[in-house]
Amino acid sequence: MSLLGDFGKLDRIITGVGDLAQQAFRAKVLGAARVPLAELIRAQFQLSVGPTGKAWRRLKHPRARGRANKGGPLYASGELREQASSPVVLGDSLVIVVNHPGAVVHLYGSKGRGAGARDARGRFVSAGRIPARPYLPLKSLPAPWAKGLATAATTALRAELR
DSSP states (O other): OOOOSOHHHHHHHHHHHHHTTSHHHHHHHHHHHHHHHHHHHHHHHHHTBOTTSOBOOOOSSOOOTTSOOSSSTTOSSSHHHHHHTOOEEETTEEEOOOOOTTHHHHHHOBOOOSTTOBOTTSOBOOSSOBOOOOSSOSSSOOHHHHHHHHHHHHHHHHHHHO
């Protein structure tokens, strides 16, 4: 019995499968996932919706004419959107770092306690009620996000095994 075929291709597949366990390959997959993740987040800001597709509450008081208003809520200057849509690869993780002032308040909302109020630790709290406008998933990964990340991983895997 004899076997015929492209053994060079078989060798490349064997080598590729061995490379899957390497840090360099995981970094490639995570790097490939950065782009669709950033696009998903930017699209949310553009449409003023959260990761689950639920629309953010509109602004109670529209911005004054002289103030920047490039979109709906959470888009006065664009800084929050840029930070939220800039994931970075850190080891074996894809991390989104948002250090914009008020980012946590916008993500979870605030019940407010009046102007200049402080919490039990002495930190200033919001001057008023701010509804939650989640721009990142709070519980589980939404289906569009999972699909985008899976597609990016599959594309990286196929490229590695060619």
